Amino acid sequence: MLLSSVTPCLPSHTLFSLNNNNNNYLNHHNRLLDYLTQCTSFSHLKQIHAQTLRTTHHSHTLFPFSRILLSSTSYDLHYAFRLFHQIHKPNSFIWNTLIRACAHSNAFKQQAILTYLDMLNDGSVVPDKHTFPFVLKACAYLFALSQGKQIHAQLFKLGFHSDVYVNNSLIHFYGTCGCLDSAQDVYDKMPERSVVSWNVMIDALVQLGEFENALKLFVEMQSSFEPDGYSLQSVVNACAGLGALSLGMWVHAYVLRKCDSDLSDDVLMNSSLVDMYCKCGSLDIAKQVFERMQKRDVTSWNSMILGLAMHGQAEAALEYFTQMVDEDLMPNSVTFVGVFSACNHRGMVAEGRKYFDAMIRDYKIEPVLEHYGCLVDLLARAGFIDEALDLVSNMPIKPDVVIWRSLLDACCKKNAGVQLSEEVAKQLIESEGSVCSGVYVLLSRVYGSASKWNEVGLVRKLMTDKGVTKEPGCSSIEIDGVACEFFAGDTSHPQTKEIYQFLDEIEEKIESTGCYIPDFSQATLVDELDRGKKNSLRLHSERLAIAFGLLNTKPGVPIRVFKNLRICNDCHNVTKLISSIYDVEIIVRDRARFHHFKDGSCSCMDYW
DNA sequence: GTAGGGTTAG
Numbered sequence: 001m002l003l004s005s006v007t008p009c010l011p012s013h014t015l016f017s018l019n020n021n022n023n024n025y026l027n028h029h030n031r032l033l034d035y036l037t038q039c040t041s042f043s044h045l046k047q048i049h050a051q052t053l054r055t056t057h058h059s060h061t062l063f064p065f066s067r068i069l070l071s072s073t074s075y076d077l078h079y080a081f082r083l084f085h086q087i088h089k090p091n092s093f094i095w096n097t098l099i100r101a102c103a104h105s106n107a108f109k110q111q112a113i114l115t116y117l118d119m120l121n122d123g124s125v126v127p128d129k130h131t132f133p134f135v136l137k138a139c140a141y142l143f144a145l146s147q148g149k150q151i152h153a154q155l156f157k158l159g160f161h162s163d164v165y166v167n168n169s170l171i172h173f174y175g176t177c178g179c180l181d182s183a184q185d186v187y188d189k190m191p192e193r194s195v196v197s198w199n200v201m202i203d204a205l206v207q208l209g210e211f212e213n214a215l216k217l218f219v220e221m222q223s224s225f226e227p228d229g230y231s232l233q234s235v236v237n238a239c240a241g242l243g244a245l246s247l248g249m250w251v252h253a254y255v256l257r258k259c260d261s262d263l264s265d266d267v268l269m270n271s272s273l274v275d276m277y278c279k280c281g282s283l284d285i286a287k288q289v290f291e292r293m294q295k296r297d298v299t300s301w302n303s304m305i306l307g308l309a310m311h312g313q314a315e316a317a318l319e320y321f322t323q324m325v326d327e328d329l330m331p332n333s334v335t336f337v338g339v340f341s342a343c344n345h346r347g348m349v350a351e352g353r354k355y356f357d358a359m360i361r362d363y364k365i366e367p368v369l370e371h372y373g374c375l376v377d378l379l380a381r382a383g384f385i386d387e388a389l390d391l392v393s394n395m396p397i398k399p400d401v402v403i404w405r406s407l408l409d410a411c412c413k414k415n416a417g418v419q420l421s422e423e424v425a426k427q428l429i430e431s432e433g434s435v436c437s438g439v440y441v442l443l444s445r446v447y448g449s450a451s452k453w454n455e456v457g458l459v460r461k462l463m464t465d466k467g468v469t470k471e472p473g474c475s476s477i478e479i480d481g482v483a484c485e486f487f488a489g490d491t492s493h494p495q496t497k498e499i500y501q502f503l504d505e506i507e508e509k510i511e512s513t514g515c516y517i518p519d520f521s522q523a524t525l526v527d528e529l530d531r532g533k534k535n536s537l538r539l540h541s542e543r544l545a546i547a548f549g550l551l552n553t554k555p556g557v558p559i560r561v562f563k564n565l566r567i568c569n570d571c572h573n574v575t576k577l578i579s580s581i582y583d584v585e586i587i588v589r590d591r592a593r594f595h596h597f598k599d600g601s602c603s604c605m606d607y608w
Numbered sequence: 609g610t611a612g613g614g615t616t617a618g
Contacts, residue, residue: 070609093609096609096610097609100609100610128610129610130609130610131610132610132611133610133611134610134611136611137611137612164611165610165611166610166611167611168611168612169611169612171611171612172611172612194611195612196611196612197611197612199611199612199613200611200612200613203612203613229613230612230613233613233614234612234613236614237613237614266614267614268613268614269613269614270614271614271615272613272614272615273614274614274615275614275615297614298615299614299615300614300615301615302614302615302616303614303615304615305615306615306616307615332615333616334615334616335615335616336616337615337616337617338615338616340617341616341617341618344617344618368616369616369617370616370617371616371617372617373616373617373618374616374617374618375617376617377617377618378617402617402618403617403618405618406617406618409618566618590618591618592617592618593618
């Protein structure tokens with residue numbers, strides 16, 4: 001078939017009647033480039049390929065086929081590989097092109113590394129400075145740490161360890177694989193850095209939860225480079241992790257001020273901002289940013305749905321889900337994590353089951369560990385512990401620590417009995433890579449609530465013998481843009497005296513309401529049992545942070561507290577009362593979700 | 609023709 005009969009936009013004369021005249025040859029090259037630029041479909045490309053085969057002289061094959069190979073990688077990598085194998089002595093550009101295409105494709109990532117190895121074994125070309133960024137990208141996304149390390153050694157031997165692009169890729173690779181030290185080492189030893197070097201290092205810190213160090217590096221960066229969209233987005237993510245609302249708002253303002261860029265319309269940036277505002281407790285601003293977005297993709301919706309779920313607004317989260325589907329956006333795996341999380345925080349068991357079935361049946365999404373995790377937690381915490389256990393034993397994925405801990409937590413909360421709790425605890429200990437205090441704390445609570453004090457003692461001894469210490473409770477609060485951290489029983493703050501005096505005042509007022517009965521059921525510190533119980537509860541870190549907040553905040557301004565652990569029953573009761581006595585809104589982000597305390601009640605409706 | 613980006617259970 002003549003090309004012109006299916007692609008009228010192209011001239012009807014023969015495309016590539018190449019001969020040995022050099023000028024002609026160049027003209028044909030340019031014409032081929034033109035056609036490839038206009039090529040809009042795979043079938044069109046195949047026609048150009050067929051035509052090239054018919055008209056190309058053997059001595060000039062490399063150029064046209066490498067260009068066609070380059071174009072074909074965006075359609076069909078199998079086809080690209082077939083073309084590749086027909087090319088005699090491909091040069092490094094062609095190898096790199098193929099490796100890059102594999103690294104960018106979901107299904108061929110492993111092939112990127114294999115192709116790189118083929119390139120080494122082939123022996124007729126040497127990897128160049130372009131090869132490494134591509135193959136390291138594939139290693140990063142495959143978490144192929146040992147292969148990446150070998151590649152690092154090879155590039156070192158070949159003398160590419162001073163190349164800024166190669167080093168940036170190495171930092172990204174090590175960061176993605178969780179090797180912060182190696183990433184830092186590469187970064188430190190770089191002879192020169194670009195803005196990307198700073199960005200990838202900052203992002204590695206953010207990815208690994210080193211938010212404060214990420215922010216420090218961001219500040220440092222500004223003496224050498226002006227931050228770009230990538231830097232700002234990493235900072236927004238760090239703010240989300242830290243709950244640093246003021247800084248997050250500052251970055252948002254900076255983004256809006258940067259008129260020379262399209263950053264304020266950028267889907268990725270706006271989705272991060274939505275996520276940041278949700279995680280910093282400002283759901284209203286998150287919604288505003290979301291509503292004003294010119295373009296939204298699945299991730300934007302996911303950020304909003306997850307944010308609403310985190311704040312306990314299950315109905316709204318499910319409405320957003322419906323709206324998203326109505327707008328013909330296909331939900332993905334993460335969307336359903338948000339949906340289940342929403343159901344979970346409201347105890348909506350029937351809906352959770354319904355959406356789980358719909359996800360598999362209607363949306364053809366295979367459940368992953370996170371989905372099972374949500375569902376197990378939803379069922380167990382709502383009291384369907386047997387059903388949750390059934391699900392765990394029948395699911396096709398090996399349950400992890402989080403799932404067993406959810407179950408043990410539910411056993412504990414629902415008084416599921418010592419025997420069952422012990423069984424779950426055993427599974428938890430077996431699945432745990434490192435020794436963690438959570439299981440012992442929960443077990444001691446199980447024994448405590450069954451008045452098995454000998455066992456409580458045994459658990460405590462076990463903790464001492466194994467050197468297990470409980471993660472200390474820590475709450476932070478931001479006043480005038482400055483974050484203050486409080487540990488349980490902290491006396492290090494300059495305002496300590498005032499804080500403790502104020503705690504006495506709060507306690508008197510709370511007791512005078514007659515509504516307060518101390519709740520020791522979750523006295524999480526085993527050593528709290530040794531101390532005056534009431535005293536230890538009131539020294540929980542969130543109480544100190546709230547007292548500090550009340551002392552230093554103008555009336556009417558909400559108090560925002562971030563806690564590393566889950567809020568205990570007693571602190572929850574007390575905070576409700578404080579919100580009513582002092583007529584203040586208190587927003588607490590604990591390890592799992594937000595609690596908005598106002599007028600004596602909490603947005604979680606006491607289900608958490 | 610080169611590098612880097614967002615959302616994932618409790």
